[in-house]
Amino acid sequence: MPSSSSDVALEVRGLGKRYEIGEQERYLALRDVIARAVTKPLAGLTGRGRSDRSAESDRIFWALRDVDFTLNHGEALGIIGRNGAGKSTLLKILSRITEPTEGEAVVAGRVGALLEVGTGFHPELTGRENILLNGSILGMRRTEILRKFDEIVDFADVHRFIDTPVKRFSSGMRARLAFAVAAFLETDILVVDEVLAVGDAEFQRKCMGKMGDATREGRTVLFVTHNMTAVESLCARSIWLEGGRVHADGPTSEVVSKYLSTSFSLQSEQSWPDVQEAPGNHTVRLHRVAVHPEGGSSSDAIDVRTPISIDIDYWNLKEGARLNLSLHVYNEQGVEVFNALPYLEREWQGKPFPRGLYRDTCHIPANLLNDGLHRVELLVVENSAYVIFHMEDALLFDVRDDPIGREGWYGNWEGAVRPQLAWETRQLEAGAAIPEAMRD
Amino acid sequence: MTVRQVTRIAAARGGLRVDWAELWAYRDLLYFLTWRDVKVRYKQTALGVAWAVLQPVAAMLVFSVFFGLLARLPSDGVPYPVFAYAALVPWTFFANAVIQGSNSLVDQEALLTKVYFPRLLAPTAAVLAGLIDVAIAAVVLIAMLLIYGIVPTLALLTIPLFLVLACVTALAVAIWLSALNVRFRDVRYTLPFLVQIWLFASPVVYPSSLVPAPWNLLYALNPMASVIDGFRWALLGTAEFPGLRLLVSLAVVALLLVGGLRYFRSVERSFADAI
Numbered sequence: 001m002p003s004s005s006s007d008v009a010l011e012v013r014g015l016g017k018r019y020e021i022g023e024q025e026r027y028l029a030l031r032d033v034i035a036r037a038v039t040k041p042l043a044g045l046t047g048r049g050r051s052d053r054s055a056e057s058d059r060i061f062w063a064l065r066d067v068d069f070t071l072n073h074g075e076a077l078g079i080i081g082r083n084g085a086g087k088s089t090l091l092k093i094l095s096r097i098t099e100p101t102e103g104e105a106v107v108a109g110r111v112g113a114l115l116e117v118g119t120g121f122h123p124e125l126t127g128r129e130n131i132l133l134n135g136s137i138l139g140m141r142r143t144e145i146l147r148k149f150d151e152i153v154d155f156a157d158v159h160r161f162i163d164t165p166v167k168r169f170s171s172g173m174r175a176r177l178a179f180a181v182a183a184f185l186e187t188d189i190l191v192v193d194e195v196l197a198v199g200d201a202e203f204q205r206k207c208m209g210k211m212g213d214a215t216r217e218g219r220t221v222l223f224v225t226h227n228m229t230a231v232e233s234l235c236a237r238s239i240w241l242e243g244g245r246v247h248a249d250g251p252t253s254e255v256v257s258k259y260l261s262t263s264f265s266l267q268s269e270q271s272w273p274d275v276q277e278a279p280g281n282h283t284v285r286l287h288r289v290a291v292h293p294e295g296g297s298s299s300d301a302i303d304v305r306t307p308i309s310i311d312i313d314y315w316n317l318k319e320g321a322r323l324n325l326s327l328h329v330y331n332e333q334g335v336e337v338f339n340a341l342p343y344l345e346r347e348w349q350g351k352p353f354p355r356g357l358y359r360d361t362c363h364i365p366a367n368l369l370n371d372g373l374h375r376v377e378l379l380v381v382e383n384s385a386y387v388i389f390h391m392e393d394a395l396l397f398d399v400r401d402d403p404i405g406r407e408g409w410y411g412n413w414e415g416a417v418r419p420q421l422a423w424e425t426r427q428l429e430a431g432a433a434i435p436e437a438m439r440d
Numbered sequence: 441m442t443v444r445q446v447t448r449i450a451a452a453r454g455g456l457r458v459d460w461a462e463l464w465a466y467r468d469l470l471y472f473l474t475w476r477d478v479k480v481r482y483k484q485t486a487l488g489v490a491w492a493v494l495q496p497v498a499a500m501l502v503f504s505v506f507f508g509l510l511a512r513l514p515s516d517g518v519p520y521p522v523f524a525y526a527a528l529v530p531w532t533f534f535a536n537a538v539i540q541g542s543n544s545l546v547d548q549e550a551l552l553t554k555v556y557f558p559r560l561l562a563p564t565a566a567v568l569a570g571l572i573d574v575a576i577a578a579v580v581l582i583a584m585l586l587i588y589g590i591v592p593t594l595a596l597l598t599i600p601l602f603l604v605l606a607c608v609t610a611l612a613v614a615i616w617l618s619a620l621n622v623r624f625r626d627v628r629y630t631l632p633f634l635v636q637i638w639l640f641a642s643p644v645v646y647p648s649s650l651v652p653a654p655w656n657l658l659y660a661l662n663p664m665a666s667v668i669d670g671f672r673w674a675l676l677g678t679a680e681f682p683g684l685r686l687l688v689s690l691a692v693v694a695l696l697l698v699g700g701l702r703y704f705r706s707v708e709r710s711f712a713d714a715i
Contacts, residue, residue, distance in 0.1 A: 099449070136468050141468055
């Protein structure tokens with residue numbers, strides 16, 4: 001068997017993976033093959049027959065194409081990109097689940113893949129049994145698993161349930177156990193896909209720590225994630241995949257900021273110069289809506305510490321209308337974060353509006369919105385009673401995470417809002433009052 | 441600096457040869473997959489291990505009534521129940537092994553699409569797991585031999601040989617069908633029918649002496665005919681040692697297995713995409 005002692009852990013050259021759209025019907029029925037056999041005998045029976053049908057090139061889809069990169073031992077590489085950009089296909093090829101259509105990857109060392117936690121768990125088996133089974137599925141020898149057994153149980157923190165069938169585990173416990181098994185796998189190259197999506201805060205911190213250890217121990221890590229904060233803290237280098245190709249490869253901070261600035265089809269501004277064409281009705285028509293950092297423009301980035309303004313410019317077509325706007329802001333989960341009304345506005349509130357063009361600006365303070373996508377829904381209300389105009393997707397903007405001040409916590413920050421709240425800690429009594437026996 | 445094994449991942453890697461070294465490296469996984477199949481099979485059933493006995497015993501009762509009592513099929517001079525049961529022990533194993541083995545890849549779709557391991561282990565483990573059933577069903581067989589006062593001869597020692605033949609036959613069939621099943625789900629629906637036909641093509645309910653002599657070698661193309669005759673010969677002293685027929689069966693199994701392995705290897709790479 002060939003071996004290597006060079007520094008290169010992984011060399012990927014011209015890697016490509018082609019799918020046929022027809023494969024989405026998932027499996028063939030024999031009758032399809034029989035029907036096809038009439039035109040092309042035997043082509044259907046072997047796995048290769050299918051890729052020969054070049055006539056159907058319009059049904060061909062390259063999940064990955066011309067991917068080249070080299071990874072040294074001990075390096076941690078982040079792989080980012082939109083859904084469907086080819087990230088998972090790349091990991092599947094590297095972990096040998098599926099084979100490439102063209103090109104090659106040369107891997108020096110054992111690859112351990114953690115593609116989806118809990119794969120291979122059997123619900124009827126106990127935690128103990130599943131550790132053994134899952135460990136061996138991941139390629140561990142029996143003795144190796146037994147040697148690490150206690151560490152795995154400790155890490156997953158499932159001592160009490162170790163002899164309970166896994167079907168009685170909570171999803172969090174299941175995820176912890178699965179990650180623990182994979183984390184203790186001694187492989188040269190660790191392939192990780194989105195582990196941070198699971199588990200509670202405490203466990204996510206442990207996962208990140210473990211992955212950091214892995215890189216420090218000289219293991220090579222390939223980390224696929226949507227979590228930019230995590231990738232920035234774990235991987236010095238990242239690859240951005242777009243449409244199956246390497247779009248950028250370099251220092252993570254550069255790649256991530258490039259990715260973030262172009263990756264979302266956000267809608268931070270809309271305008272309708274022609275009042276005749278503008279959305280609205282006989283009373284009110286929109287002119288422009290925009291969201292931007294206070295004092296900045298709508299193309300500027302917003303993070304959790306940015307004060308934000310939302311501008312709504314509109315024409316009042318009806319002399320003396322009493323109008324007020326209502327903004328509903330929803331987060332990615334569809335939760336309404338808040339509803340804002342201009343009740344604190346002094347000059348026009350409750351007064352009849354002469355015809356003309358108006359601008360309402362709503363100020364959202366810094367440290368209010370949590371990170372993630374936000375959608376703004378706009379309502380125009382007449383006489384504080386009737387909704388005369390309604391626009392569901394007026395604006396869509398992204399509030400970026402702020403990597404500073406998270407104290408080593410990289411998972412999701414929970415909650416619809418993320419305020420910086422005043423907090424104080426005081427010592428009320430000195431330790432002398434605690435009885436000797438109770439001191440730890 | 442450590443020396444690491446280098447793997448080259450590319451299209452059509454490695455050809456059609458079975459990577460025995462890799463299979464050996466994964467031997468613990470074969471053990472755990474087999475062990476899992478055994479555990480899981482009985483964990484959620486109310487009757488548990490009793491199923492291993494119930495299936496052949498029920499078949500034995502039905503066959504005894506209809507084929508033995510009513511149809512009066514000959515049974516080579518031994519009571520029909522024990523005649524039938526001696527065949528049902530290897531047959532039930534074989535039938536279950538073929539069904540479980542053929543569905544093994546499709547049933548483990550989640551695993552196949554997320555983790556790499558030598559795919560051959562899936563049908564192999566499914567077939568091996570059935571051996572536990574044989575051991576349990578054998579307890580009833582021993583009881584029946586005692587009840588009918590049948591004392592086996594030293595020929596009993598050849599039983600493992602015939603069991604291995606049944607095992608390899610089931611494996612060869614399961615390797616073919618499990619791979620075909622990934623691409624053609626028709627296999628799943630054809631299986632019960634196939635197994636039923638095969639049952640009547642094997643001397644389970646009737647003695648192979650019913651088959652006219654000129655057809656003997658043709659009959660041996662069915663390895664299970666040799667296995668069942670071997671069982672009867674070793675346990676009951678009926679039938680004759682399948683000698684020449686055994687050689688024919690061995691050749692058939694060898695061909696089936698080699699062909700199956702090659703076919704399996706040729707489609708193995710596309711399992712994750714096709715499943």
